[in-house]
Amino acid sequence: EDQVTxxxxxxxxxEGESSSLNCSYTVSGLRGLFWYRQDPGKGPEFLFTLYSxxxxxxxxxxxxxxxxxxxxxxxTAPKPEDSATYLCAVxxxxxxxxxxxxxxQVKP
Amino acid sequence: xxVISQKPSRDICQRGTSLTIQCQVDSQVTxxxxxxxxxGQSLTLIATANQGSEATYESGFVIDKFPISRxxxxxxxxxxxxMSPEDSSIYLCSVGRQGDSEAFFGQGTRLTVV
Numbered sequence: 001e002d003q004v005t006x007x008x009x010x011x012x013x014x015e016g017e018s019s020s021l022n023c024s025y026t027v028s029g030l031r032g033l034f035w036y037r038q039d040p041g042k043g044p045e046f047l048f049t050l051y052s053x054x055x056x057x058x059x060x061x062x063x064x065x066x067x068x069x070x071x072x073x074x075x076t077a078p079k080p081e082d083s084a085t086y087l088c089a090v091x092x093x094x095x096x097x098x099x100x101x102x103x104x105q106v107k108p
Numbered sequence: 109x110x111v112i113s114q115k116p117s118r119d120i121c122q123r124g125t126s127l128t129i130q131c132q133v134d135s136q137v138t139x140x141x142x143x144x145x146x147x148g149q150s151l152t153l154i155a156t157a158n159q160g161s162e163a164t165y166e167s168g169f170v171i172d173k174f175p176i177s178r179x180x181x182x183x184x185x186x187x188x189x190x191m192s193p194e195d196s197s198i199y200l201c202s203v204g205r206q207g208d209s210e211a212f213f214g215q216g217t218r219l220t221v222v
Binding site (some may be wrong): 097 | 114150200210211213216
């Protein structure tokens with residue numbers, strides 16, 4: 001059965017304190033791994049898609065990496081506006097299967 | 109990116125009634141999906157909306173409860189039928205294009221059933 005697990009569930013950081021969020025997955029045929037940001041009361045905002053092990057993508061303070069079993073979302077020198085829930089999802093047979101998300105709080 | 113408009117953005121409904129949620133995209137898309145996000149939970153796929161044919165439902169979701177229409181490549185509706193408080197959730201429309209390189213979401217419909 002396809003499964004996506006994110007850790008930690010919640011993360012509190014001080015402004016400027018870099019860290020990483022983890023997304024581990026088991027899927028029969030990975031067609032892509034997606035990262036989203038979700039603010040309270042809003043729909044998920046697309047961040048990245050990764051397709052193969054070793055691939056990396058960056059956007060501002062965020063960098064996503066992918067291995068054969070997991071993905072990391074690295075946050076460098078976060079700011080309070082980076083506070084949100086970060087969702088990871090795998091694409092298989094046209095469907096996105098989501099993890100439970102990591103809620104990030106960055107304190108000034 | 110695709111611009112997705114969902115209506116209504118929120119509603120409070122009486123149990124036993126039905127609500128139809130609309131999803132409009134600013135360009136033609138291959139794939140349209142409907143997701144549910146229960147309070148404090150992640151997203152669960154309800155069904156794939158197929159243009160010109162019946163929707164494909166995931167395990168645990170049935171057409172009588174969640175009828176879906178997709179009359180063209182830019183529009184779909186999801187109806188939540190005979191609602192109960194357990195249906196209180198955020199319902200999200202998602203779209204993708206051929207090649208699956210990106211998948212975008214609408215802002216969601218926050219439904220409260222009382």
